[in-house]
Amino acid sequence: MRVQTLKRLKLKQVKTKLTIIKIGGNVINNEKTLTSFLKDVASVKDLKILVHGGGKKATELASQLGLQPQMIQGRRITDQANLDVVTMVYAGLLNKKIVAQLQQYNCNALGLSGADANSVQAHKRIVNDIDYGFAGDIDKVGNTMIQLFLENKLTPVFCAITHDTNGQLLNTNADTIAAEIASALAKIYEVTLMYCFEKKGVLRDTNDDNSVIENINLEIYETLKKENIIVEGMLPKLENCFYALHNGVSEIIIGNETVIANKNQTHTRLVLKSNRV
């Protein structure tokens, strides 16, 4: 009994806590909400990483520039002009505004695309039926450099742009970037992954903001899928979550942006298997 306790203690001592927070586009759109959210991020005492989505600014800019959204079979395609727009908005405007604001709150933020320090390598999505253009699927996370930044009290802030190591930037889903980084770093840290968006969690009824499903494990997830309670955009988000859990991420929380400062706030908590009590 004593040995196990010591072993646990040792494990606990070896793995430092790391919180990875992904923030969705709708939170970014609202300046007041974003400010309050960034204050909360800055106050997280663990090592931390922020991953941010795009928000409506990229769509606005594309429209101002007269770019038509490129769609094939209902799926959005990233052509060169649209890649330039998302690179400008995600890696430029949003990333630097977030970094500057975190600096204001004494959080030493470091804005990154996947090209920077070769931190997230991807490849252009393979063409089967549809050519998605410059959309990236992730191959590898640059653990060593991210760890170097973290150990030197920097807070990496990732935007949804990666690269293919051959000079090509790629537009990459921010939820997936967060899941891949969390998975890669779970080897080194005790990782909590938080997906913050405009809802309080995964909803049983999308029209009822109070219908949060507070606990989901693999078994419950499969049932919810069969019952068509989890549909559309929530499916890939939860697939990302279980992918990260399978890779050793300790805990995943889905909630709105206030859950960072207040863990009593209603949210969805994901684990692989529920513990028998």
Place this chain on the structure above:
Amino acid sequence: MRVQTLKRLKLKQVKTKLTIIKIGGNVINNEKTLTSFLKDVASVKDLKILVHGGGKKATELASQLGLQPQMIQGRRITDQANLDVVTMVYAGLLNKKIVAQLQQYNCNALGLSGADANSVQAHKRIVNDIDYGFAGDIDKVGNTMIQLFLENKLTPVFCAITHDTNGQLLNTNADTIAAEIASALAKIYEVTLMYCFEKKGVLRDTNDDNSVIENINLEIYETLKKENIIVEGMLPKLENCFYALHNGVSEIIIGNETVIANKNQTHTRLVLKSNRV
């Protein structure tokens, strides 16, 4: 005599070489020239830092968005809309394209604005006659973090955006950023600062590309100013150079982008005082 030699040797051993290269907007505009330049940068064996200007893309984007250049008494003003444009173009599009291309040539580049890792702190230019808007004058360079990056084989790539540590991004002259970073790091490294632009060097006759003045020291500079040979944009550039030399930068070279790979290429070399031979 022997002691002095040993002392020199010791100094030489202590200070590692660092090359800081500033590349002007006109080189960035030409994709072929930029590619060849970035290959040369990647092949520099010393520790290195790249600082890049903006090029015409920001002006193009501002014009596409229907923004009129804001001018007061013939000076350009950075209002909020124009700050957003330069943040998108400098920190987003150009910085990430340059970083991705350097990665392709096996140079582990890390794109930075001054807000990232709090690497360049500035303040909004003091209003005397003219309010320049969100233009930044530099207060401090974050040596420690830049040194951390360099010692870990990263190549920082700075764009012309800084911050005031209170959440405000600022548009800052890239020549000045290069001079300030060079000055700050001259305490730690043996710094060579290279200003690369579309000419082969400082010209005696702006209409004659072959009239390069190959050596300039403070005395020669004062004479050239009096004779109105150095005028307009070249004046602040050379002021930056002598500022850096006064702060311990070992050598400054002004030339076109090919001078990095070929130091026999005609260029202007600046020192504080000429050595008597």
